[in-house]
Amino acid sequence: MTTLTQDLIQLLSVVPKDQGYFLAQSKPLFGDHIFGGQLLAQSIVSASFTCTLPLHSLHANFISAGLANHPVLFKVENLRDSHSFSTRQVTAIQYGKPIYMVMLSYMNNEMGMEYQIPEPDLIPQFPQLCSKKSNSINRKSNHLFHLNIYPHFYSLFSLYLNQLNTC
Structure with a gap:
């Protein structure tokens, strides 16, 4: 030790x-x-x-x-x-x-109801965020956040902005 x-x-x-x-x-x-x-x-x-x-x-x-x-x-x-x-x-x-x-x-650990819903398919996974195609698409949505620093937040924020733009 x-x-x-x-x-x-x-x-x-x-x-x-x-x-x-x-x-x-x-x-x-x-x-x-x-x-x-x-x-x-x-x-x-x-x-x-x-x-x-x-x-x-x-x-x-x-x-x-x-x-x-x-x-x-x-x-x-x-x-x-x-x-x-x-x-x-x-x-x-x-x-x-x-x-x-x-x-x-x-x-005590017990079995019970599960309230967690599965993650929606709309949210891109991390490897997709690192690809050049995904970077260029996301950078057009919002140029305020840099992908290398905030990858998960950036993708969720971009999805949110895209949903607002389609309303």
């Missing part, structure tokens, strides 16, 4: 303390303040000790800046447990004050 991987595993390791409390070390990655992704990852690891279902969604709020050279205490609250769903609220605390909160929703 590389030292970078070892550092990441060590950073994401949390130590269980009391019931629902976990202690994590912090590392100054970008200055004196804790990197938000670090708090998010450590909170997910902390909550994973209390739930066996796969993580489905989350909503995070950064309340105040945390100090990177000081440990963080994570308080995990079990808000709901059922057969298919679980909800946890994790609060990151430094010096007795919350610096971050996240609501984590866990859901």
